[in-house]
Amino acid sequence: MTDVYAILGFPVGHSRSPIMHNRAFAALGLAAVYVPFAVAPEKLSAAISGIRALGMRGANVTLPHKSAVMALLDHVEPDALAIGAVNTLYRDGERLCGTNTDAEGLARALREASVQLAGARVTLLGAGGAARASLVGLARAGAARITVVARRLAEAQGIVAELASAVQPCELCALGLADVSLPQIFAATDLLVQATSATLNGGPAAEAFIAGLPVAALPASAVVTDLVYRPLETALLRAASQRGLRTVDGLGMLLHQGALAFERWTGRAAPLSVMRAALLDAGS
Numbered sequence: 498m499t500d501v502y503a504i505l506g507f508p509v510g511h512s513r514s515p516i517m518h519n520r521a522f523a524a525l526g527l528a529a530v531y532v533p534f535a536v537a538p539e540k541l542s543a544a545i546s547g548i549r550a551l552g553m554r555g556a557n558v559t560l561p562h563k564s565a566v567m568a569l570l571d572h573v574e575p576d577a578l579a580i581g582a583v584n585t586l587y588r589d590g591e592r593l594c595g596t597n598t599d600a601e602g603l604a605r606a607l608r609e610a611s612v613q614l615a616g617a618r619v620t621l622l623g624a625g626g627a628a629r630a631s632l633v634g635l636a637r638a639g640a641a642r643i644t645v646v647a648r649r650l651a652e653a654q655g656i657v658a659e660l661a662s663a664v665q666p667c668e669l670c671a672l673g674l675a676d677v678s679l680p681q682i683f684a685a686t687d688l689l690v691q692a693t694s695a696t697l698n699g700g701p702a703a704e705a706f707i708a709g710l711p712v713a714a715l716p717a718s719a720v721v722t723d724l725v726y727r728p729l730e731t732a733l734l735r736a737a738s739q740r741g742l743r744t745v746d747g748l749g750m751l752l753h754q755g756a757l758a759f760e761r762w763t764g765r766a767a768p769l770s771v772m773r774a775a776l777l778d779a780g781s
């Protein structure tokens with residue numbers, strides 16, 4: 498019998514997950530297939546019932562369903578609840594459960610790139626879903642302090658207020674992007690995480706966003722990562738490289754969030770090199 502896995506999104510055609518997981522199943526000789534399903538918001542509940550009825554062993558969930566799906570599951574893991582988003586569904590007996598592999602996916606990607614996370618002082622740009630997942634993942638990995646920087650200060654303050662108790666003892670601070678103390682925060686940063694969509698697709702808007710950041714204030718030992726992987730070398734990573742800083746692109750997080758889901762579903766170690774090559778093929 499062939500196991501069927503899926504990604505539910507709307508739209509979903511852009512997703513690189515099908516090629517990544519199908520290549521991984523093939524590499525391990527597993528009888529399994531992974532398909533994209535475009536599910537409109539009003540059909541999400543029926544789609545989840547379908548997953549249950551068909552006995553599917555797992556699925557991914559992407560925009561716009563990551564929050565709405567939580568109410569339709571039998572169990573949501575505590576970190577996914579804190580983040581407010583589920584990206585992976587799995588079975589535990591008869592129960593359909595949800596987790597968020599973006600958080601640990603980022604931590605794994607950075608560890609793979611030999612970035613020291615324990616005790617790190619992190620500056621996190623953005624206050625959306627990716628920023629929330631990054632915050633929890635980095636706090637769990639032992640970051641000492643995370644400063645959330647958003648163009649709307651109230652958004653950064655909201656995340657900090659909501660997540661502070663869940664991520665103790667990591668210290669959280671909030672700052673507006675235009676705050677005059679931003680260069681000081683950058684100067685005391687070990688890891689800069691770009692989790693806004695401002696660098697997506699490059700272009701003048703991305704360049705303007707980066708021009709406004711005090712990249713020159715970062716210490717020479719700082720590592721810079723951008724979660725955006727389209728393009729792989731974003732305007733921020735280019736600016737950081739030009740300064741001689743170490744950079745980590747967003748492909749590693751995409752890979753490891755998928756690898757964590759794969760491992761959860763199959764109980765097998767994910768074939769990382771096969772999956773990484775698939776992601777690169779899908780992006781070309």
Ligand SMILES: NC(=O)c1ccc[n+]([C@@H]2O[C@H](COP(=O)([O-])OP(=O)(O)OC[C@H]3O[C@@H](n4cnc5c(N)ncnc54)[C@H](OP(=O)(O)O)[C@@H]3O)[C@@H](O)[C@H]2O)c1
Pocket residue numbers: 599623624625626627628647648649652674692693694695697706724725726747748750751752754
């Ligand atoms: N590598 C991976 O596996 C991975 C995983 C998840 C996401 N991502 C990437 O991360 C990005 C963010 O995803 P998300 O789910 O968090 O999106 P989201 O929920 O829509 O949040 C986007 C955030 O970016 C901010 N923003 C957008 N344009 C900005 C600008 N010009 N200046 C300052 N802030 C700006 C938004 O601020 P406002 O609220 O003020 O608009 C918001 O805080 C996506 O583009 C995606 O490519 C990568």
